[in-house]
Amino acid sequence: MVEKIPQLPSFTKMIMESSDDFITVINAQGIIIAVNPAVGRLLRISIDSLIGQPLIQALYRGKKFDYQGNYLSPLIETLETGKEFINKERRYNSPLLPSDFICYTSTGLLYDNDGKIAGAYSYDKDLTRRRSLERTNENLVDKINMQQLQTVLAFSEAIGARDDYTRGHSERVAEYAQMITTAMGLQELNEIVYVAALVHDVGKIGIPEQILNKPSKLTEEEYQRIKAHPVIGANILKQIDTFAYLGYIVRAHHERFDGKGYPDGLAGEEIPLISRIIAVADAFEAMTSDRSYRQRFTIDYAVEELKRCAGSQFDPIIVDHFVKLVSGKPS
Numbered sequence: 649m650v651e652k653i654p655q656l657p658s659f660t661k662m663i664m665e666s667s668d669d670f671i672t673v674i675n676a677q678g679i680i681i682a683v684n685p686a687v688g689r690l691l692r693i694s695i696d697s698l699i700g701q702p703l704i705q706a707l708y709r710g711k712k713f714d715y716q717g718n719y720l721s722p723l724i725e726t727l728e729t730g731k732e733f734i735n736k737e738r739r740y741n742s743p744l745l746p747s748d749f750i751c752y753t754s755t756g757l758l759y760d761n762d763g764k765i766a767g768a769y770s771y772d773k774d775l776t777r778r779r780s781l782e783r784t785n786e787n788l789v790d791k792i793n794m795q796q797l798q799t800v801l802a803f804s805e806a807i808g809a810r811d812d813y814t815r816g817h818s819e820r821v822a823e824y825a826q827m828i829t830t831a832m833g834l835q836e837l838n839e840i841v842y843v844a845a846l847v848h849d850v851g852k853i854g855i856p857e858q859i860l861n862k863p864s865k866l867t868e869e870e871y872q873r874i875k876a877h878p879v880i881g882a883n884i885l886k887q888i889d890t891f892a893y894l895g896y897i898v899r900a901h902h903e904r905f906d907g908k909g910y911p912d913g914l915a916g917e918e919i920p921l922i923s924r925i926i927a928v929a930d931a932f933e934a935m936t937s938d939r940s941y942r943q944r945f946t947i948d949y950a951v952e953e954l955k956r957c958a959g960s961q962f963d964p965i966i967v968d969h970f971v972k973l974v975s976g977k978p979s
């Protein structure tokens with residue numbers, strides 16, 4: 649029996665009902681007091697049958713811990729230990745779900761008006777579907793034939809025709825990016841990472857040359873125009889069916905690991921792996937090349953800068969691999 653099921657404000661209710669992500673709320677006794685329809689769809693049960701059930705009974709067949717003594721449910725862990733999670737990637741261990749269900753879990757405690765713990769909530773984002781979409785797209789890209797590859801190279805030439813720096817830059821970024829995939833043991837991505845890096849700045853076609861090659865500081869408006877190039881590039885590439893995935897990578901090459909990048913503010917693993925690799929290769933190449941407005945930095949400086957920005961701008965694992973490659977020592 650649940651003593652009291654609180655009424656949710658209509659706005660919260662609307663968000664819960666329309667979300668494809670999974671939201672669960674329990675009270676201080678671990679009883680489910682709210683779940684959204686996405687949970688019902690995932691588990692293929694009526695959400696009314698979950699309300700009022702102890703979460704551990706309803707989703708974990710009464711088991712609180714795995715054989716190593718770890719909590720099976722992050723939500724119960726949060727309630728009992730106060731430890732909150734933000735985008736923790738995990739495999740969902742509920743017996744009700746397929747074993748390959750992967751999600752990002754965020755949890756938090758809820759407090760009553762007196763500041764006492766009243767329960768906890770969890771918010772799970774399904775990564776399984778996104779992962780399988782990525783795999784499907786990677787397979788598609790495997791099928792790029794020679795003719796399509798030539799089209800990509802023509803794009804790359806077209807960029808270079810307007811701006812010598814960009815052409816040489818993209819080729820060097822492609823080489824660095826491929827070195828990273830090799831170092832990470834992801835040789836199967838060598839081809840796609842190379843092609844994606846070659847065209848990562850294709851959207852600069854849409855930016856006037858006087859802005860691209862401007863030797864002095866950019867105005868805010870000019871900077872905003874340059875910032876549009878990942879979206880312009882993605883829009884060009886998506887015109888060709890088999891390049892849609894390249895567009896997806898290109899669009900995300902200026903996203904930051906901490907979510908403060910552009911154009912979509914993706915964070916962590918939400919950013920396609922290849923975009924995260926290109927971001928590191930791109931930054932290193934840019935720092936170690938002469939630009940219209942400054943001379944190149946030393947390799948040591950560039951390495952230090954990558955290390956400083958690992959975890960904020962860049963994926964720290966990728967930086968670690970790359971730093972080992974260029975300096976022979978770990979970050």
Ligand SMILES: [Fe+2]
Pocket residue numbers: 848849877901902
């Ligand atoms: Fe770029």
